[in-house]
Amino acid sequence: MKTPERLKWLFLLITGLSILVFSEDIGSRRKISIDNLLRISSVAGAPQWHPDGTQIIFASNLNQGGLMSLDPKEKFPVRLPLNLGGTGHFLVPNQPKISPDGRWIAYVSNKAGAPEIWLWSFANGHEVQLTNLGGRINALSWSMDSSWIAFSCDRYGNFDIWKVEIPEGRTYRLTDETHYEVYPVWTPDSQKIIYVRLDKRWLDHDVIEISSDGRDPVTLFSDSNFFDYRWGQTFGYPLISPDGKAILFRSYRSGWINYWIVPAQGGEPKQMAPEAADQSEACWSPDGKHIAYISNHNGTLDLRIVAREGGTPQVLAAPEMGVCRNPDWSPDGKSICYTMGTPTMPADLFSVAVDSGESKQLTYSQHAGNLEKALITAEKIQYQSEGGLTISAYLYKPSIIRSGERFPGVLWIHGGPTSQFIDTFQPHVQFFTQRGYVVLLPNIRGSSGYGREFEDANNGCWGQCDLLDVIAGVDYLKSLSYVDPDKMGITGTSYGGIMSMAAVVFAPGVFKAAIPCSGYGDWIWACQHAEYRHVQLWEYEIGPWRENIELYRKLSPINSVQNITTPTFLIHGQGKYPGSEQSRLFAEEMEKYYKVFRYKAYPNENYYVLGLENRRQMLLDMLDFFEQFLVADIY
Numbered sequence: 001m002k003t004p005e006r007l008k009w010l011f012l013l014i015t016g017l018s019i020l021v022f023s024e025d026i027g028s029r030r031k032i033s034i035d036n037l038l039r040i041s042s043v044a045g046a047p048q049w050h051p052d053g054t055q056i057i058f059a060s061n062l063n064q065g066g067l068m069s070l071d072p073k074e075k076f077p078v079r080l081p082l083n084l085g086g087t088g089h090f091l092v093p094n095q096p097k098i099s100p101d102g103r104w105i106a107y108v109s110n111k112a113g114a115p116e117i118w119l120w121s122f123a124n125g126h127e128v129q130l131t132n133l134g135g136r137i138n139a140l141s142w143s144m145d146s147s148w149i150a151f152s153c154d155r156y157g158n159f160d161i162w163k164v165e166i167p168e169g170r171t172y173r174l175t176d177e178t179h180y181e182v183y184p185v186w187t188p189d190s191q192k193i194i195y196v197r198l199d200k201r202w203l204d205h206d207v208i209e210i211s212s213d214g215r216d217p218v219t220l221f222s223d224s225n226f227f228d229y230r231w232g233q234t235f236g237y238p239l240i241s242p243d244g245k246a247i248l249f250r251s252y253r254s255g256w257i258n259y260w261i262v263p264a265q266g267g268e269p270k271q272m273a274p275e276a277a278d279q280s281e282a283c284w285s286p287d288g289k290h291i292a293y294i295s296n297h298n299g300t301l302d303l304r305i306v307a308r309e310g311g312t313p314q315v316l317a318a319p320e321m322g323v324c325r326n327p328d329w330s331p332d333g334k335s336i337c338y339t340m341g342t343p344t345m346p347a348d349l350f351s352v353a354v355d356s357g358e359s360k361q362l363t364y365s366q367h368a369g370n371l372e373k374a375l376i377t378a379e380k381i382q383y384q385s386e387g388g389l390t391i392s393a394y395l396y397k398p399s400i401i402r403s404g405e406r407f408p409g410v411l412w413i414h415g416g417p418t419s420q421f422i423d424t425f426q427p428h429v430q431f432f433t434q435r436g437y438v439v440l441l442p443n444i445r446g447s448s449g450y451g452r453e454f455e456d457a458n459n460g461c462w463g464q465c466d467l468l469d470v471i472a473g474v475d476y477l478k479s480l481s482y483v484d485p486d487k488m489g490i491t492g493t494s495y496g497g498i499m500s501m502a503a504v505v506f507a508p509g510v511f512k513a514a515i516p517c518s519g520y521g522d523w524i525w526a527c528q529h530a531e532y533r534h535v536q537l538w539e540y541e542i543g544p545w546r547e548n549i550e551l552y553r554k555l556s557p558i559n560s561v562q563n564i565t566t567p568t569f570l571i572h573g574q575g576k577y578p579g580s581e582q583s584r585l586f587a588e589e590m591e592k593y594y595k596v597f598r599y600k601a602y603p604n605e606n607y608y609v610l611g612l613e614n615r616r617q618m619l620l621d622m623l624d625f626f627e628q629f630l631v632a633d634i635y
Helices: 003-015 034-038 368-374 427-433 452-458 467-478 495-506 523-529 532-541 549-555 557-563 580-592 612-631
Strands: 024-026 029-031 056-060 066-070 094-098 104-109 116-121 127-129 137-142 148-153 160-165 171-173 181-186 192-198 205-211 218-223 246-251 258-263 278-284 290-297 300-307 314-317 323-329 335-342 345-353 359-361 379-384 390-396 407-413 438-443 483-493 513-517 568-573 597-602
Touching: 034 427, 034 612, 056 094, 056 345, 094 137, 104 137, 116 137, 148 181, 148 192, 160 181, 160 192, 218 246, 246 278, 258 278, 278 323, 290 323, 300 335, 314 335, 314 345, 323 345, 379 467, 390 427, 390 467, 407 467, 407 495, 407 612, 427 438, 427 612, 438 467, 467 483, 467 495, 483 495, 483 612, 495 513, 495 557, 495 568, 513 612, 523 532, 523 549, 523 580, 557 580, 568 580, 568 612, 580 597, 597 612
Parallel strands: 137 181, 300 323, 407 438, 407 483, 483 513, 513 568, 568 597
Antiparallel strands: 024 029, 056 066, 094 104, 104 116, 116 127, 137 148, 148 160, 160 171, 181 192, 192 205, 205 218, 246 258, 278 290, 290 300, 300 314, 323 335, 335 345, 345 359, 379 390, 390 438
């Protein structure tokens, strides 16, 4: 047996989570059991090279999750003994960052009750809680001398910039404004901090420099008209070059999210590698001469590098269908580690030589050959919708289709709506496809990844204009010879749940069964009760709700429940957040009008159903509902 093959089997044996795919037959169709399907594991976070180049640290959800260390010379990964706290499947540390001197890993954990920064020592494995602020921490970065960590925290109601001393834990607040101040980074000399300040709409960004004690603020540059739903995460960290002379940042100013570069002391930004594609996850080479980044082309994400001066990029890793993410340069600049997965292969760790472009796989979370044979390969398709829009989608169909056989069709809608289906493993979709459903995952108008014009195409008309793309997807499924045109269902989570509610209300009769998961049906109620970032999104895409009451009322499916003819199963997590009330209120309104529905809130969850056992039960409940109302023949 060759060395890579031995390593693969050793990895599987020691982790104890190799998926042995037992064939279960429905007719002659093979499927993976639900337990095996949901326990398929992967590399779950961004890999980082240790500064001495001897190991790569990465997060994995294998065997309850955690951080692992891997010698890049194809040796077996070992688990780092961090006490992450808590219980449950797929426990992964939040924002782990290795110190520049290689002595520490800092990460955020709520194991003491609230999100705090913890420090773990490479030398002796000891851990210490650094902060005790009791607020949310959404970003952190090390000073280059490894003496400080800068971070953003909302202890006093807005995100401010803080710093904490290493290893003593003395903590200092550096800014105090009503605007959110987030994503701080240190200059290479460890003397200054550069961070991002959002305006009140989270639409415009100022990049500001302060001294290490919080004084002498200077606005270096600004970027506008780039809505940032997650408190600055989409714009991200200002990326300072190793020599401190330039800053890289993401911008929507070209109509696509591309990287731009600006002198650190201010000046005119320049576009690095212009293209009609969204770019993300950039990082500087150690010598500052190149930038690695990810480029998104219709859901396929490749890894590229471009010279600091800009120009034509070099594509280093380009799967025919797959997702490259999380690049990190080796300390000597000769290679880049990254993660890659496909619809039939959960993400694993890879590295690529910069000079030759030769890639090699470093981890084997599953026995890929065994797994890929049992999973359904998605097909990328396009169809036309009203208004001349071209909609890209993923088509999943049973692996065996007999002559004349017809299957029920399901439209599966993503969340957001500013989000996108990409070339990743979809265990819930696999569950239904392997049980005799044809599933279509469309990137309807409003999705990201197709330029600003397409992303803004559903502004002001949520659940109605984008519903046209869903109905066009139904027509596409009906055109397939192996799909039963009389058996169409719809489901999705978050905005997918919202769209499922809208579909049964605003397009009665199109679907025979609907399963809205964790959705909202009453926009006015939601604006009064939902968390702030949701309201920010709605006011950006629909308009300030107090000034647009009639539009919000018109778009709210709950106000037209009497139109429903489709049996509907409303699913939600049973938690403290008020969003879970929306499914219950929608169910009560359906009951008022004698509509056929089910309602279930899964325990020990919040807004979404995320726990392993609850997801298992949810899929079985969804299957039961679709089997009754979508599959069963009625004469």
